[in-house]
Amino acid sequence: xxxxxxxxxxxxxxxxxxxxxxxxxxxxxxxxxxxxxxxxxxxxxxxxxxxxxxxxxxxxxxxxxxxxxxxxxxxxxxxxxxxxxxxxxxxxxxxxxxxxx
Amino acid sequence: xxxxxxxxxxxxxxxxxxxxxxxxxxxxxxxxxxxxxxxxxxxxxxxxxxxxxxxxxxxxxxxxxxxxxxxxxxxxxxxxxxxxxxxxxxxxxxxxxxxxxxxxxxxxxxxxxxxxxxxxxxxxxxxxxxxxxxxxxxxxxxxxxxxxxxxxxxxxxxxxxxxxxxxxxxxxxxxxxxxxxxxxxxxxxxxxxxxxxxxxxxxxxxxxxxxxxxxxxxxxxxxxxxxxxxxxxxxxxxxxxxxxxxxxxxxx
Numbered sequence: 001x002x003x004x005x006x007x008x009x010x011x012x013x014x015x016x017x018x019x020x021x022x023x024x025x026x027x028x029x030x031x032x033x034x035x036x037x038x039x040x041x042x043x044x045x046x047x048x049x050x051x052x053x054x055x056x057x058x059x060x061x062x063x064x065x066x067x068x069x070x071x072x073x074x075x076x077x078x079x080x081x082x083x084x085x086x087x088x089x090x091x092x093x094x095x096x097x098x099x100x101x
Numbered sequence: 102x103x104x105x106x107x108x109x110x111x112x113x114x115x116x117x118x119x120x121x122x123x124x125x126x127x128x129x130x131x132x133x134x135x136x137x138x139x140x141x142x143x144x145x146x147x148x149x150x151x152x153x154x155x156x157x158x159x160x161x162x163x164x165x166x167x168x169x170x171x172x173x174x175x176x177x178x179x180x181x182x183x184x185x186x187x188x189x190x191x192x193x194x195x196x197x198x199x200x201x202x203x204x205x206x207x208x209x210x211x212x213x214x215x216x217x218x219x220x221x222x223x224x225x226x227x228x229x230x231x232x233x234x235x236x237x238x239x240x241x242x243x244x245x246x247x248x249x250x251x252x253x254x255x256x257x258x259x260x261x262x263x264x265x266x267x268x269x270x271x272x273x274x275x276x277x278x279x280x281x282x283x284x285x286x287x288x289x290x291x292x293x294x295x296x297x298x299x300x301x302x303x304x305x306x307x308x309x310x311x312x313x314x315x316x317x318x319x320x321x322x323x324x325x326x327x328x329x330x331x332x333x334x335x336x337x338x339x340x341x342x343x344x345x346x347x348x349x350x351x352x353x
Contacts, residue, residue, distance in 0.1 A: 002162065003114045003122050006231045010223060011126050011159075015152075017219040018133040024211035027203065030142050030188060034149045037180065038133050041156045044172075052163045053232045057240040057256045060249065063168050064257060067175050068268045072275035074180050078187045079282035085191050086285075 008049040016042035027092050029081050033074065040070050121162055129155035142188045146181055153177050167250040 015038060022035030044063045051059025114122075128151055135148025153176040160169035240256050257265050 002118050004231075006227070007122060007126075008159065008163070009226055009231055011129065013219055013222050013226070015129060015133055017215050018130070018137060020215050020218075021211060022133075022137040024215065025208050026137065028142060030184065030191075031136065031145050034136050034145055034184065037149060037176070038136060038152060041153065041176075044168075045156055045159060048160055048163050048165045048168065050232060050234075051165070054234055055237045055241055057249075057252045058238060058260070060165055060168055060253050061256045061261050063165075064171070064253065065261070065264060065268060067168075067171060068272065071175055071180060072271050074183060075275045075279045076282070078183055079279040081187060082190065083282045 002052075005049045005053045009046055012042040012045040012049070015039075015045065029084075029093055030078075032093065033077055033081075037070065037074070040066060118162065121158065125155045125158045125162070128152070129159070143185065146184045146188060149184070150177050150181050153181070165249060167253055 019035045019038030019042060022038065023032050026032055026035065044066055047059040047063045047066070049059075051057065051063075132148045132150075132152030132155060136145045136152065139145045139148060153172060157169045157172040157177075160166075160172060240252060240260065
């Protein structure tokens with residue numbers, strides 16, 4: 001018998017919290033993106049756990065879609081980072097106040 | 102399935118399952134801590150790889166084999182490589198100063214907020230028996246002798262077919278957006294590339310220095326420097342290797 005869902009969900013919650021801390025604390029845009037990936041992985045882990053416990057394949061389908069959306073998000077986000085870096089010469093989130101038209 | 106308590110489920114589990122889970126939890130959490138605390142972006146990306154592999158093993162542990170493979174291929178194989186590509190493109194020797202906090206008291210406040218939220222979520226989940234709800238709504242996972250890949254494909258191509266089609270549109274939009282974002286404007290050919298000046302000036306000066314004014318000096322300096330141009334690529338490509346620690350052409 002496998003481990004109960006409580007441990008997986010607690011691990012996912014802690015992983016999500018760590019990702020949230022990273023997004024709030026770090027200033028590098030790339031590292032903030034990585035922390036968003038951490039949060040997405042925590043959500044994926046929760047989905048798979050619920051899918052196993054409830055015997056429902058829908059959780060795994062949703063993880064599939066989350067993967068696709070995360071890939072698209074990373075592609076566009078890193079494109080934006082490169083475009084910003086071309087103008088601003090750094091990737092610190094504090095200095096990005098140029099979006100005033 | 103009896104939801105008596107977390108400790109009871111841990112005791113009822115077999116020993117390899119417990120060992121796998123504990124090791125994966127350690128790898129996942131230490132990788133996440135590494136992403137947060139490493140001041141090098143490359144180290145953060147490598148820690149992210151550890152976390153992603155740990156999550157993939159946890160997927161296998163929960164019999165989601167296809168998703169574990171996709172996790173390794175898409176995340177560790179594509180997304181992290183994309184991260185590393187962008188990090189290398191923007192300059193690998195960027196070392197962030199994470200000792201000082203720009204906003205006073207923001208870090209303790211963030212830690213307090215996240216800890217409070219985490220405690221609240223865990224308390225709510227424990228009070229709600231962690232997993233409740235109807236079973237097998239969108240399709241069973243272990244029905245008969247079908248593998249999880251078969252069931253997942255059946256679910257995606259029947260129940261979630263419309264969402265799958267929209268996903269295709271989303272990917273096309275993302276590709277077009279990335280191409281548009283990465284495309285230089287056509288008048289950028291005669292202008293000096295501001296990337297060289299920026300990568301040289303980011304460690305020294307503040308962010309206020311305009312990149313366009315001192316760009317010709319830097320490109321001229323690196324071209325005339327010892328062994329700068331002729332060895333590798335001729336045209337001074339914006340890779341900042343070796344040119345960053347050269348403070349001669351930086352100050353305006």
